[in-house]
Amino acid sequence: MGYSSWKSNEELTRSIFALPYELFQNQNDEYKVTTPNLNHIRDYDYRNDTREHILIESTTIAPGKGLMIHWLVKEDMPPEIQALEVGDTLEVHQLPKDWQWQIHWKTVFFNYTSAWVRGELGGKFLNSILYATLSTFLILLFGLMISFAVSKFPFKKLGNLVLAIIGLGYLLSINSVIIPLFLMLTSLNLTDTHIGIILVYTAFGLPMAVLLGSQFMNGLPDSLLESATIDGATYFQTFHRIFVPMSVPVIVTIAIMTGLGIWNEFLLVLVFASSEATKSLPVGVYSFSSLTGTQLGWQMAALVIATLPVLIIYLMFNKQLAKGVVAGAVKG
Numbered sequence: 001m002g003y004s005s006w007k008s009n010e011e012l013t014r015s016i017f018a019l020p021y022e023l024f025q026n027q028n029d030e031y032k033v034t035t036p037n038l039n040h041i042r043d044y045d046y047r048n049d050t051r052e053h054i055l056i057e058s059t060t061i062a063p064g065k066g067l068m069i070h071w072l073v074k075e076d077m078p079p080e081i082q083a084l085e086v087g088d089t090l091e092v093h094q095l096p097k098d099w100q101w102q103i104h105w106k107t108v109f110f111n112y113t114s115a116w117v118r119g120e121l122g123g124k125f126l127n128s129i130l131y132a133t134l135s136t137f138l139i140l141l142f143g144l145m146i147s148f149a150v151s152k153f154p155f156k157k158l159g160n161l162v163l164a165i166i167g168l169g170y171l172l173s174i175n176s177v178i179i180p181l182f183l184m185l186t187s188l189n190l191t192d193t194h195i196g197i198i199l200v201y202t203a204f205g206l207p208m209a210v211l212l213g214s215q216f217m218n219g220l221p222d223s224l225l226e227s228a229t230i231d232g233a234t235y236f237q238t239f240h241r242i243f244v245p246m247s248v249p250v251i252v253t254i255a256i257m258t259g260l261g262i263w264n265e266f267l268l269v270l271v272f273a274s275s276e277a278t279k280s281l282p283v284g285v286y287s288f289s290s291l292t293g294t295q296l297g298w299q300m301a302a303l304v305i306a307t308l309p310v311l312i313i314y315l316m317f318n319k320q321l322a323k324g325v326v327a328g329a330v331k332g
Helices: 009-014 097-108 110-118 121-152 156-169 174-187 194-218 223-230 235-246 248-264 267-272 281-286 296-327
Strands: 030-033 053-058 069-073 089-091
Touching (some): 009 296, 069 097, 097 110, 110 121, 121 156, 121 194, 121 235, 121 248, 121 281, 121 296, 156 194, 174 194, 194 267, 223 235, 235 248, 248 296, 267 281, 281 296
Antiparallel strands (some): 030 089
8 A cells, every 4th residue: 555655557457466657767758748727736826926837747647637737937948848739748857956856855755645635634634533532531530430430330230231232332333323413403403513523433432331341340359449449539539539540551451442433434424424524534545436436546655644543652552552452361
């Protein structure tokens, strides 16, 4: 995926496993002078920059699609290029050195800049961060409070009943409840809203958090609660000052598993988010595929952008994740 993100769509179609070449070796690329249309995105402020420009389009990378284009300032070009007309061709090495370097770097990072700008991944990236952080915080808050109650409060039978009911929620798949959930959120005017999506993620993440948290807190001695009660601490003070600090391993585990799951989740946002303002990063990656074709290079670049934060977090906390998973299963 990493090296494929540096290959053009045409190069990926011809040879999937070959190393990148076309985007890096671009000094002899051929460009054709063409006329601008509404599909061509200008890379300069045409309102303030009134200089005459020459539009050239690559004949090898996305030819005829208006994707690999450059707007040359006519007065900066040598006379032979200024004299070119629509349909004429030129090669990159014929341009002035500064323009050669500009086109070189734009070509090398073509997939990444196109994915970020045309796919509007910036806003979707922020949405994914918002969904993952807020939902994970709410899941940890409510999950640990429920875990503390069912494992340490003096009503074991009721606590086991509550735990069993919550555990049943872990068996529900998103596919089986997606339609009634959509109808419910529609009736509450929460579809295509950040708060609606966060609430859904919180509801689906609570069962796992409660099961892991209660299992971990069952292993903590009841004498801690008794000692705190004798000292005059309330249940909330005991939970906040004693049990939460001791539950750091399972907190890290729940946070990582939940956060990464929400970061990679696709179906819920695809169904509930209809506008670009509420879509997340996985939906942005999918947007490069259509019935008429797929921009493979852009999609690979978008996948790299979406995967890097996950890899970094996992590599930073993989030891804590392993400790937290087994902590509740080891006694003594």
